[in-house]
Amino acid sequence: MTVLGVVTITSIFYLILTLVWVYKVEDYLEGQDRIRHEGGN
Amino acid sequence: MSVVSFSWIYLILFCILMIYFGYLGMKKTHTGEDYAVARGSYPWWILAFAFAATTASGSTFMGIPGMAYSMGFKAMYYPMIYPIGIYLGSAMLARRTKKMGDRLGSLSVPDYLGDYYKSNFLRVAAAILGIFLIFYIMAQIIAAGQMFVVVLGMPYQYAIWFAGGLVALYMVMGGSHSDIMTDAVQGVLMLLITIIIIFFFFTGFGLGGGGAAAVNAALPEAMQWGVHTDTSNATFYAWWTIVLLFIAHIPFAALPHLGNKFFALRGTGKTKQYNLATNVIGLVLGAMVFAGLLGRAVGLVDIPPDQVVPQLFVKLLPAWLAGFLGIAILSAIVSTTDGLFMAVSQLFANDLYRKTYVPLTGQDPNSPQVNQRALLIGRIGIIVVGVLAILLVYNPPKLLSILLWIGIGGIISAYGGPLFLATFWPKSTRTGAIAGFLSGFGLYFIIHLAPKLGLYAGSFPWNANPFAATGVSTVLGFVVTFGVSLVTEPLPKEHLRKLWSPPTEDEISGIKKDDHISSTDNIVQA
Numbered sequence: 001m002t003v004l005g006v007v008t009i010t011s012i013f014y015l016i017l018t019l020v021w022v023y024k025v026e027d028y029l030e031g032q033d034r035i036r037h038e039g040g041n
Numbered sequence: 042m043s044v045v046s047f048s049w050i051y052l053i054l055f056c057i058l059m060i061y062f063g064y065l066g067m068k069k070t071h072t073g074e075d076y077a078v079a080r081g082s083y084p085w086w087i088l089a090f091a092f093a094a095t096t097a098s099g100s101t102f103m104g105i106p107g108m109a110y111s112m113g114f115k116a117m118y119y120p121m122i123y124p125i126g127i128y129l130g131s132a133m134l135a136r137r138t139k140k141m142g143d144r145l146g147s148l149s150v151p152d153y154l155g156d157y158y159k160s161n162f163l164r165v166a167a168a169i170l171g172i173f174l175i176f177y178i179m180a181q182i183i184a185a186g187q188m189f190v191v192v193l194g195m196p197y198q199y200a201i202w203f204a205g206g207l208v209a210l211y212m213v214m215g216g217s218h219s220d221i222m223t224d225a226v227q228g229v230l231m232l233l234i235t236i237i238i239i240f241f242f243f244t245g246f247g248l249g250g251g252g253a254a255a256v257n258a259a260l261p262e263a264m265q266w267g268v269h270t271d272t273s274n275a276t277f278y279a280w281w282t283i284v285l286l287f288i289a290h291i292p293f294a295a296l297p298h299l300g301n302k303f304f305a306l307r308g309t310g311k312t313k314q315y316n317l318a319t320n321v322i323g324l325v326l327g328a329m330v331f332a333g334l335l336g337r338a339v340g341l342v343d344i345p346p347d348q349v350v351p352q353l354f355v356k357l358l359p360a361w362l363a364g365f366l367g368i369a370i371l372s373a374i375v376s377t378t379d380g381l382f383m384a385v386s387q388l389f390a391n392d393l394y395r396k397t398y399v400p401l402t403g404q405d406p407n408s409p410q411v412n413q414r415a416l417l418i419g420r421i422g423i424i425v426v427g428v429l430a431i432l433l434v435y436n437p438p439k440l441l442s443i444l445l446w447i448g449i450g451g452i453i454s455a456y457g458g459p460l461f462l463a464t465f466w467p468k469s470t471r472t473g474a475i476a477g478f479l480s481g482f483g484l485y486f487i488i489h490l491a492p493k494l495g496l497y498a499g500s501f502p503w504n505a506n507p508f509a510a511t512g513v514s515t516v517l518g519f520v521v522t523f524g525v526s527l528v529t530e531p532l533p534k535e536h537l538r539k540l541w542s543p544p545t546e547d548e549i550s551g552i553k554k555d556d557h558i559s560s561t562d563n564i565v566q567a
Contacts, residue, residue, distance in 0.1 A: 002266035003114040004253060007121045011324050014125050018320045021132055022313045029465075030136075034543040 044355055047364025048192050055368050059211050059375075062222040066215015073395070073415040076216035077148040077387050078304040081551050085311040087225045089318030092302045094228030094376035096127055096293070097326045099184030102231070102370045107346030109333030113264020114257070115271055120327035122283065126290025128320045134294050136312040137464045139303040140548060141540045148391040149384065150300035150456065154478075157463045157540070158471040159532065161397055163478060168392035170455055170482065171297050173448040174385050178430045180445050181378040183437050185371065191351055192367035201431050204371070208379045209427035213420050220379045221305055227372035228322065234369035235326050242331035247339040247357045256331075259338035275505040282502055285512030289450070292457035292515055296449065297388065298380035300460075308551025309544045386422030390415045447490060450511040455482035458518030462526070467537050473526030481518025485510055 001009075070076050083091075101120075109116040138153065147153035151171055155164025182201050189200035211219045241247065245255035257266050271277050276286060294300055306315060329350070336349035344352055350370070354363040395415040399406045458477035462469035489510030492499025503510045531537075 002257075003117050003269055004266050006269075007117050010121060010125070014129070015320060015324070018128070018132055018317060022316045026136055026312075030543055033541055037538070037542045 042360060044360045044363045045192070045194060047361050048367040051364055051368045052193070052371070055371065056207055058226065059207060059223050060214075062226070063211025063214035063219045066211070066217075066219030066222060068215075069218045070216055070416075073391070073412040073419065074146070074148060075218065076416050076419050077383075077391055078301050079217040079221060080143065080304050081307050082218065083221055083305050084307055085315035086318060087221065088302055088306050089315050089322060090226075090228030090232075091221045091224035091376075092131070092299065092315075092319050093322040093326060094224040094231060094372065095299055095302065095380040096124075096323060096377075097231060097373050098377040099181055099188070099370065099374040101326055101329050102234075102350055102373045103184060103188070103347040105327075105330050106333035106336070106350050107348075109330045110337050110341075110346045110349040111333075112271065112274075113260055113268065113337070114266040114334065115264075115268055115277070116333065117330050118269075118277065118283070119286075120330045121324075122287050123290045124323040124327045126287045127293040128316075128323045130291035131294040131299070131319060132316040133291075134300070134460070134464055135303050135306070135316055136309055138300065138460075139306055139312065140309050140544050141463070142304050143548065144540055147304070148301075149387045150295055150297045150460070151388065151392045152396060153300070154456065154459055154463070154474070155392070155396065158459065158469075158474045159536065160471045160475065163459070163471075163474060164392055165397055166475075166478060167452075167456060168388040168397075170452055171388045171392075171448075172385060173451065174297065174381050175426060175430055175433075175448075176445045177448045178378055178381045178385070178426065179434045179437070181374050181381070182430055183434050185374045185378070186434070187347070188351075188367065188370050188374065191348055192370070198435065201434055204375065204378075205427045205431040208375050208382060209423055212379050212382045212423045216419065217301070217305060217383055220383050221302070223379060224376045227376040230369050230372045231326060231376075232322060234366060235329050238332045238335070239325075239328050241357070242328075242335055247335065256334055256338040260334070264337065275502045276508060278502065282506060282509045285506075285509040287512070288515060289453060289508040289511035292453045292460060295456040295460045296452055297384035298377070301384065301387075302380075306551070308549055310549035311551070382423050382426055385426050386419045389422045390419035394418055446493075446507045446511075450485055450489065450507045450514075451482055453511050454485040454514035454518055455479075457481060457515040458520070458522035461519060462522050466523070466526075467541050468526055468531060469522060470526040470529045470531055472529035473522045473524070476525040477518040477520075477522025480521040481514050484517050485514035488514070 069079070069082070074080055105116070105120050108119065141157060142153045145153065145156040147156045151164050151167030154167050155161060182205050185204035186197045186200040189195040189203065190197050193200075195203070211223060215222075242256060243253055245251040245253070248255045248259060251258075275282070277283060306312065332350045332353055333346070336353040339353070339356060341349060341352050341356065351366060354366040395406045395411055399411050404411060455478045458481055459469070459474035462477075463474070488499060488503040489507055491497060492504035498504065503513075
């Protein structure tokens with residue numbers, strides 16, 4: 001694969017990862033904080 | 042009219058616009074907090090442009106295209122890897138750092154570390170290390186001076202006063218408000234120029250069409266897109282140095298001129314849009330690397346690599362459009378410089394004066410008198426930092442690139458572990474953070490800085506590659522913060538409960554912005 005191909009695919013993959021992070025992982029972590037907080041810890 | 046004539050016209054309009062934003066910022070600035078962070082004042086899309094513009098410096102428009110001009114396609118790995126590292130780190134930190142920093146009333150990244158870990162030692166040590174960002178400012182002023190020399194034919198000594206004076210003027214007026222508004226506009230200009238470059242590259246502009254394949258075919262064989270590595274280059278010579286290059290950039294948002302942008306965001310609920318937008322803008326700006334490839338392909342030879350972008354525009358574009366480029370490059374430089382001015386002035390005004398010196402004298406750091414004095418120190422600090430940086434680059438020091446990395450690599454190595462663990466692990470402790478801070482910077486000093494300063498030879502690639510040295514030092518700082526935290530006294534439960542509780546509706550929407558823990562609660566001697 002060419003350098004241009006590697007860079008393009010990696011960048012697209014990274015943007016997908018970002019979507020997963022901001023819409024799934026961060027909400028999950030905040031949910032965990034909420035459970036811990038409401039649990040009184 | 043010539044390119045130079047158009048450049049002067051655009052420059053004058055640009056200066057008027059920036060000073061106007063300085064005036065707008067001044068009208069919005071009433072307190073030290075307004076001046077330092079403009080807390081909760083801006084929507085996500087303005088801050089997305091501002092953050093991306095601050096991250097992209099003169100290097101994006103001069104150094105990186107120059108690297109591609111010299112190395113060919115393999116140079117693309119650098120402007121791909123470093124934005125991914127920076128924006129991944131930013132995405133990880135933004136939401137939680139904003140929530141906790143707002144609750145603490147922190148006015149800078151060193152202040153946030155000091156507040157979170159309830160440690161004056163961390164605040165002062167981080168602030169002192171942050172002062173070395175003045176070398177970063179010097180590098181940007183040199184770049185601005187060189188740009189004016191090339192594009193406008195202005196003498197270097199006048200150019201540095203002009204560039205530094207412009208930034209200092211609008212920053213003294215409006216502080217963070219001016220910083221963010223001007224950076225957002227500058228970010229839009231930079232993005233427009235980058236989109237033009239992307240269009241040229243993928244259409245083979247200047248080569249009679251044929252797209253990117255025509256660009257590739259016009260390059261010497263060793264520079265073409267089938268060649269991925271360069272064993273003679275300390276940055277790219279092994280796979281693990283590339284991994285460390287990536288790791289070194291993850292805590293980049295910890296740098297004081299970037300991390301303070303999180304606090305200006307209106308509501309933690311908008312960090313999703315903010316993170317996505319900064320990621321896309323940041324990755325697109327990295328495509329300025331195409332200009333270096335296109336410059337080589339269209340036959341620009343025997344020019345200083347850093348000048349490939351201006352020369353390319355002059356060669357390919359009508360004068361009215363080529364002249365616009367100077368403004369885009371200037372935008373890249375001043376959008377970083379103004380944030381640095383702000384960050385360094387706040388190290389004095391807030392971190393060292395208001396939060397450290399004032400409590401030692403028994404005064405209330407939140408009193409109106411102290412706040413007004415901090416505001417004044419911040420404004421005077423910008424003038425002092427600006428004048429000092431300009432005087433220091435009258436004759437650029439030979440060690441500037443080394444001193445520059447005291448600021449960047451040293452800060453990242455020291456701040457990285459404590460900052461990330463504050464964000465994701467409530468069991469991190471004050472002692473752990475101090476140990477991680479010192480060990481991160483210590484390792485960076487031993488393997489990179491001391492050899493660079495000529496104290497001893499050191500070993501390759503650590504002595505030659507600041508990214509690898511920063512990457513491994515950051516990892517050490519993280520591990521030490523974690524390990525020491527396991528066996529030392531935790532932070533007070535009530536302090537953690539206040540910081541780690543989920544965001545309220547007001548915090549999510551950003552409607553209410555002054556409901557933070559009294560800063561006096563967080564000033565404790567380490």
